[in-house]
Amino acid sequence: MKVLSTSFGLPRNEGDPSSDAFAVRAWDQTVIAVLCDGAGTGTPAREAAQRAVSTLIENYSARPRSWDPPRALTEFTRILNRSFYQESIARYERPEMVSTLAAAVIEGNRLYGVNLGDSRISLWRNDRLFTLSEDHVDDDQRNMLTRALGMTEETTPNVFHIDLEDGDVALLCSDGLSNHLEPEQIDNALRQRSSARSLVHSALLHAKTETMDDISAVVLDIQKTGQLRAMSERALTIPETLAKGQVIDGYELIRSFQGTDRVWLAEKEHQRVVIKFAPVEATSSEPHLNAFVREAWNATRVQTEHFVRSHEPAGQTLRYYVMEFVDAPSLCSVLRERLLSVDSALALGHFLAEASQTLLRLDLAHGDIKPENILCAGDYARLTFKLVDLGSAVELFSISSRAGTASYLAPERFHGAPISERTEIFAIGVTLYQALTRKLPYGEIERFQTPVFSPARGLTKLNPNVPPWLETVVRRAITISPERRYQHYSELLHDLRNPAKVQPFFEHATPLVERISPRFYKVGFFLLLIANLILLLKLISTH
Structure with missing residues (x-):
């Protein structure tokens, strides 16, 4: 396959930032191009366009193997849309992070596309220009979008595909270009194999002061298509029962974990691993199947030392994923025997904040940070940690998720608030409090309670070894008022790394x-x- 790409953009006013964003990535026999136009000139719209481009490309390049391109483009677009909408409501109380979307994927000899809004995807072939995307605009007011990323909580993207031929040219452009060039002009430019820069400058020449807009384009010159990759891999089945000694794809099952027969210690070629199988309910329930596919996808794309490494083996015959086996107790088991030392608790705080930052870069939150989901390796003097169980991982600002354990949920989560950095910081703070005292700051809470929170008892009263500055950090992390809590992981990390700079903090009710x-x-x-x-x-x- 041989595809040459060019991309170029100009802002509405020279020297100002553009609300358009675009990028192209290629690997193996796949090329993905994404172009977004923020709906407005403000920072939220510009941020939405930039994040949509980078996130869609990252997600697609690591898509679950069981999802074909249309399914992946649809799912990732819906995730982005819901994330932007819920984050806008949380931050601005109205949709502000709104952007158009135009994405094209070339795999082998086929182009797959998705769009929302009025950024277009076109294909030039044999002296004819075809518009593949839909313009989601009002019939009477053409500048009013009817569909876009982040405009409503749920949306239906336009997804399409077309077989390619050698010599085809695909064009992705913002309305700044399509509003200023006639189809005949675009047709003529692509016939001459014009670059994206040439098209953008041509549109600029035709723009008037009152119609000036950000102008962006991506041109994909498909000089030679590849052989269509075999996308019809053998369907993966879900076993109803599993037993000790059973051999699956070379892995021998040794014993089950966690009181369930869906997670097993297994061995292959003298190497021990943990295998997690899809739940039996996923056989007939698409939501259960989607949840497991997303869990496996999240687990396999998070590849840092903070997490247990995971992968899906090539040629697998059943639906499961494989994790490295870490022979270490959970923090919960350690705390049954002893408190953590102050140094170990500090290391734990650094670890949880850094692991959460890793997930943040993927627009994710763990959703269930607690001692049971933290493995502890090493000895009393020096502990290292691993965060496990990404089955509860959700997109940031999700309000539909019920992820989490009640005793570690921030007070606002009991009233429908979305998952955010500060709700995750609350769970980190509760975990640190428990690690230093072996007690929960607000006691045991049942899932369906609506608890009344009172200021937690001071750490130094329960553990005199805790330095005052560390008590202040934990107190601020678990404060009842979300506005007074650390708002970002970076703030928590800063205080953990700079004890001398920690500012005093007290609950309003403190005498x-x-x-x-x-x-x-x-x-x-x-x-x-x-x-x-x-x-x-x-x-x-x-x-």
């Missing part, structure tokens, strides 16, 4: 006597002592 620094009492004591000595000396001199 004044506890808010005053001990240093105040010490200074006051010496000042009163000096005053009394002066008075005593005056009294003696008088007599």
